[in-house]
Amino acid sequence: VMDYNAYNLPLKGEGKTSIANTTLGAYDYWAVEYAYKPIATEQEAAELAKIAARSTEPQLAYGDDFDQGVGGPYDGFDPRTNQRDLGDDPLAYARKRLKLSQELWERVQTRKPEAGEDPLRARRSVFESFRQLGMTANNVSKYVGGMHAERVVPGVTPGQAFKPVDNAQQREALRFIAGGLLSSDSFKFKPEFLVTQSLDYNEWDRGLPMSIPDSVSALQGRVLDRLMSPNTARRLIEQSSYLPEAQRKSAVSLSEVYGTLQGAIFSELKTGAEIDRMRRSLQREYLRRLQAQLNRATNGATVYADAFSMARYHATQLSNELRAAAAKPGLSVETRAHLAETQDMLSSMLKATLVRS
Missing domain, CATH: 1.20.58 (Methane Monooxygenase Hydroxylase; Chain G, domain 1)
Known part of the structure; x- marks a missing residue:
């Protein structure tokens, strides 16, 4: 079976072990058994069905490249199926x-x-x-x-x-x-x-x-x-449909994800700390993707209306926080310039979303 494992490297203080697989795994033996086990012709169908019935065993779990993610709609949404x-x-x-x-x-x-x-x-x-x-x-x-x-x-x-x-x-x-x-x-x-x-x-x-x-x-x-x-x-919006009624209120929401991301990326707005180069770069990358979410002309049908409105809601909150942060005294010229640029970009993005075709 082809797999893309990471090297098994120990952390400092951990014992050394083999860094790569040196033996066949349970799935390998199972696949070989199904393909090559000598079986009498009259017993073949029943015996192969018996071997295949083991597919639900945890050690025989299987995922292919599409499960891992190949792009487009097949982005790989099961965290158990990965490369490296x-x-x-x-x-x-x-x-x-x-x-x-x-x-x-x-x-x-x-x-x-x-x-x-x-x-x-x-x-x-x-x-x-x-x-x-x-x-x-x-x-x-x-x-x-x-x-x-x-x-x-x-x-x-x-x-x-x-x-x-x-x-x-x-x-x-x-x-x-x-x-x-x-x-x-x-x-x-x-x-x-x-x-x-x-x-x-x-x-x-x-x-x-x-x-x-x-x-x-x-x-x-x-x-x-x-x-x-x-x-x-889409998955965050729809996942409650896959849950029993009693579990839906506690489900992770799109608003929770967007709010957590935005809060972590722009944490300096509340603490009043300087924004270093790495953080400025991260904030710009966030804005680039937020702009794509808010652009009705380019996102088309790929973004649900709920996702658009949620992105706009958090963008509006961010705009208010940027305005308040920029008014705080004592910030470096680099941070002030970044806040001004970010506020200007965000204002333009929010105005652009109001255009109706």
Whole structure:
């Protein structure tokens, strides 16, 4: 069976183990048994049905590329089906993956290079860690508005074909995203390290000085792309339809997701803190996606009316908060300029949505 597992790397203090699979798994043996087990002709149909009936066993869980997500409407909404995941708890692995990256960043910044070694070693390590973390960011975002999908065969395999992800897990993932992946504190690099990172002067496309804010922005953009997408909005709006009446009031709502995201991304508006470059970049990326949500001319039928009105509601709240924050004294010129630009952009976006065709 083809799989795309992450490497099983230990955190600091954990025991060492094999970093990759070295044996066949339960699904491999099951598939081989179905395809190659010697069976008498007169018993073949019954025996194959017996083997296939084991498909509901947890160790034989199956998902294909469409379940994982191939784009468009098939964005992969079951957080259990991923690439570069490890274990049966993707949310726990996401936390570990962030810690693994942070431990790597600490090591490469304290390690002293040796004479004659590859001058791009640390640079490549940092960029690869962001690439790995980016895939994990996409996977953990699947929890929000996610659905568990099962291949149910009527009369053969009982159970639900679709079930919304548990509310507690959705909220836990949202907290991890807001407090971990969207926080500047998660990405600490010393200037003394950055100034030592050389380019590949043997290549025509030698690259540019290492920009951590650009890498962070690309990572956070993947999170925003999923959480602010029409597909996620549709599932959040519709998920109560898949729940019993008693559970609907406690379901994660679109307003809760948009409010949590916006509150985390623009937290400085309430604290009065300066807005650093990483945060300014994140806020601009949020506004870009908010603009797409509020543009009636381009979103067409891809965004539900409820999603449009909810996006506009939170945008109006943000506009009021920006106005109040800009009036606070003592802010740097960079923060004041950013707040003014953001307020102007948001005002234009809100005015544009009032146009009726």
